Amino acid sequence: MxxxxxxxxxxxxxxxxxxxxxxxxxxxxxxxxxxxxxxxxxxxxxxxxxxxxxxxxxxxxxxxxxxxxxxxxxxxxxxxxxxxxxxxxxxxxxxxxxxxxxxxxxxxxxxxxxxxxxxxxxxxxxxxxxxxxxxxxxxxxxxxxxxxxxxxxxxxxxxxxxxxxxxxxxxxTSEIMSTYISADGSHPDYLCQPGGGSVHPLSQEVLDKKLNFMHMNGKEIYVNAVEKMPLALDKAMQLAGVTPEQVDFTIFHQANIRIIQYIAKKFNVPDEKNIVNIQKYGNTSAATIPIAFAEAWEAGRIKKGNIVAFSAFGGGLTWGGAVVKV
Ligand SMILES: CC(C)(COP(=O)(O)OP(=O)(O)OC[C@H]1O[C@@H](n2cnc3c(N)ncnc32)[C@H](O)[C@@H]1OP(=O)(O)O)[C@@H](O)C(=O)NCCC(=O)NCCS
Known part of the structure; x- marks a missing residue:
């Protein structure tokens, strides 16, 4: 089987x-x-x-x-x-x-x-x-x-x-109902650590220019995130065969409350179904969704049998979504 x-x-x-x-x-x-x-x-x-x-x-x-x-x-x-x-x-x-x-x-x-x-x-x-x-x-x-x-x-x-x-x-009983991932590498500069790799190997110049730190084009990231995160959520729900109404909770990558609220509005997700902790922890990159999931599980907010939908976006550019039955 x-x-x-x-x-x-x-x-x-x-x-x-x-x-x-x-x-x-x-x-x-x-x-x-x-x-x-x-x-x-x-x-x-x-x-x-x-x-x-x-x-x-x-x-x-x-x-x-x-x-x-x-x-x-x-x-x-x-x-x-x-x-x-x-x-x-x-x-x-x-x-x-x-x-x-x-x-x-x-x-x-x-x-x-x-x-x-x-x-x-x-x-x-x-x-x-x-x-x-x-x-x-x-x-x-x-x-x-x-x-x-x-x-x-x-x-x-x-x-x-x-x-x-x-x-x-x-x-x-738990089931990963769907996963969807994608990437577009034509704009690595929008969000990256430019120095320390094979393009800009570590050197005094790299350190002087602070290329060993995070660099970001905030506006481009914002514009792409509000396009790709809803798309990824939609794809993941389609693959799982669920409608937004059947989803008990959403957890979106915690990068910016305005992005989170934009997606929630687009899919008619009420506040009580949208798990948000950005105010406490900021953007912990790949860790935002599993932290929010585990925190809500431990608090008894997410329960066995709930359907939870995820959507994320980040440097790469990369994006993806998933739907799980807990
Ligand atoms: C970064 C971000 C919050 C900026 O918000 P914004 O409303 O677009 O702000 P703007 O870029 O228009 O900047 C407005 C002004 O605030 C200033 N500013 C930027 N950071 C600031 C800060 N921490 N404190 C005060 N002012 C700041 C800017 O310098 C700019 O000033 P200027 O107009 O004199 O040049 C927003 O673009 C964003 O969230 N982008 C996506 C970031 C993200 O999600 N990154 C991780 C992706 S996984």
């Missing part, structure tokens, strides 16, 4: 340190009012000194394993979405595996920026449904604070650190 993958457990981790908009006012020429009205963000979490992406991934993973009620040894594959790796290479999934106590398990990263979770979910689902792996530990973890120029008000106010995780395996 055909294997159907589902979500067996979930968890999330956020660093303790809170950075408020008032804290940012002391660093760059910005205001709480500007950040709140333009983005919806009130505060974000910042990883402790020495706390790296795999440390956050580990904590989210441990909570997801406990939530699934499985033994760690049941996991046979680790897929980790990040663009804030511990090292340029090897993959952060490998260090996370080692920290979990594994020394003989496949582990690799998926790089799809803020759409990373949807991409990794697609990979995990395919691995389970092909029969190749039984229990995939899917993690999205980002230490974005490392990649921010803290003198650039255009970018440093937007992002935060955090991690979310899920166990994907054959579901008895």
């Amino acid at each position: 055909k294997i159907k993958a589902g979500i067996l457990g979930c968890g999330y981790y956020l660093p303790e340190k809170i950075m408020t908009n008032a804290d940012l006012e002391k660093i760059v020429d910005t205001s709480d009012e500007w950040i709140r009205t333009r983005t919806g963000i009130e505060e974000r979490r910042i990883a402790a000194e020495g706390e790296c992406t795999s440390d956050m991934a580990l904590k989210a993973a441990e909570r997801a394993i406990a939530s699934a009620g499985i033994k760690k040894e049941d996991i046979d594959l680790i897929v980790l979405a990040t663009i804030c790796p511990d090292y340029a290479w090897p993959a952060t999934a490998c260090m996370t595996a080692a920290k979990l106590g594994f020394d003989d398990i496949p582990a690799f990263d998926v790089s799809a920026a803020c759409s990373g979770f949807i991409y990794a979910l697609t990979v995990a689902r395919s691995m389970v449904e092909s029969g190749l792996y039984k229990k995939v530990l899917l993690i999205a973890a980002e230490k974005f604070s490392t990649y921010l120029d803290w003198t650039d008000r255009n970018t440093c106010v937007l992002m935060g650190d955090g991690a979310g995780a899920m166990i994907i395996g054959e579901g008895s």
Whole structure:
């Protein structure tokens, strides 16, 4: 019989340190009012000194394993979405595996920026449904604070650190009803870390020009996000065979409250069905959706049997959507 993958457990981790908009006012020429009205963000979490992406991934993973009620040894594959790796290479999934106590398990990263979770979910689902792996530990973890120029008000106010995780395996009741992913690489410059790769290898000039930090064309990203995120949501719902009315909750990538509200309005999603936490955590890139999912699950807001629809957009450009029955 055909294997159907589902979500067996979930968890999330956020660093303790809170950075408020008032804290940012002391660093760059910005205001709480500007950040709140333009983005919806009130505060974000910042990883402790020495706390790296795999440390956050580990904590989210441990909570997801406990939530699934499985033994760690049941996991046979680790897929980790990040663009804030511990090292340029090897993959952060490998260090996370080692920290979990594994020394003989496949582990690799998926790089799809803020759409990373949807991409990794697609990979995990395919691995389970092909029969190749039984229990995939899917993690999205980002230490974005490392990649921010803290003198650039255009970018440093937007992002935060955090991690979310899920166990994907054959579901008895839960089911990943659809996944949809796509990309257009003709505009890498709209949102990227230009320096440190093979185009601009690390050099004094790269550091002087601050090319090792996040660079963004906010307007282009905004315009593309409001086009692609509804498209991805629509595709995912069509593939799942559900209407917006049948969806119990939506979780959109938490990049900007105005983008979130635009999509919600387009699909007639009332506030009580739209899970939003951008005010507390900012944009944690690939981690926004699994953090919001696990937080809502732990709070008892999302329940077994609910249908939840996701949509994300990010650098690449990449975008994607998914519909899951919990
Ligand atoms: C970045 C973003 C919030 C800017 O909002 P906006 O309403 O488009 O603002 P604008 O770009 O028109 O900038 C307006 C002014 O605010 C200024 N500004 C930018 N950041 C600021 C800040 N943190 N504080 C105060 N002023 C700021 C700009 O310099 C600009 O000033 P100017 O008109 O004198 O040049 C918005 O474009 C956005 O959300 N884009 C998508 C970002 C995103 O989602 N990124 C991640 C994708 S996964």
